[in-house]
Amino acid sequence: MANCLLCHSYYDEINSWSTLFSLSEPDPVCPTCEGKFESIDGEICTICGRPFSKISTEYREGDLCYDCVRWQNDNRWRDVLQKNRSVFLYNDFGKEIISLYKFRGDYIVSNAFRTSLKHTFRTYYNSSYIIVPIPLSSERLYERGFNQALVLAQLLGKPIHEILSRNHLEKQSKKSRQERMETENVFQIEDRVSVKEKSIILVDDIYTTGLTLRHAAEVLLREGAKSVSALTLMRG
Structure with a gap:
């Protein structure tokens, strides 16, 4: 038992x-x-990993969902994020568990995701990628006591490179999509470890709009990264 x-x-x-x-x-x-938990399977958007079974056909254009079409049509963001792959959909149960893990600080809950996260990593990526967790600002880290993205990255059992830092920013939920897309980038390269010509995986808990991941990817590409993809636990 x-x-x-x-x-x-x-x-x-x-x-x-x-x-x-x-x-x-x-x-x-x-x-x-x-x-x-609702695993992601079947046909998905080749960039963000959204399952097409969850959206109307009018919000699909070829292999991309409408959101990713809009990202690709923006000169600043085109091809910044190569792809995101998530383990689960952010359903009601997922929201409950993320709240327990992320906002109520139950660090040990992360162990529930070890096998599924490793499986998704092995399915879409390999050991040649550099693993970079999305950082919290010092203010958010103080509030929560730990960085949930770093803990998830550690579950993979591979070398982790904490090379990004993050400025504190007011919550973006009340801003329009366009306003969020035009927000100043909050990330910086903290450790000058060379990423030139390296393929990088960003690890985070949830993919929602994709803006956070694209901001981080933008900074890494400026430093010469070959490509930037993402591995996230939940797909909103």
């Missing part, structure tokens, strides 16, 4: 997907909670 990390109920590990199909230590999540 094991204790579920998310709902705290006891369950028989032999019935867990992680136990049956993973050679590594199983994630401490019961089958009920595991079933509430």
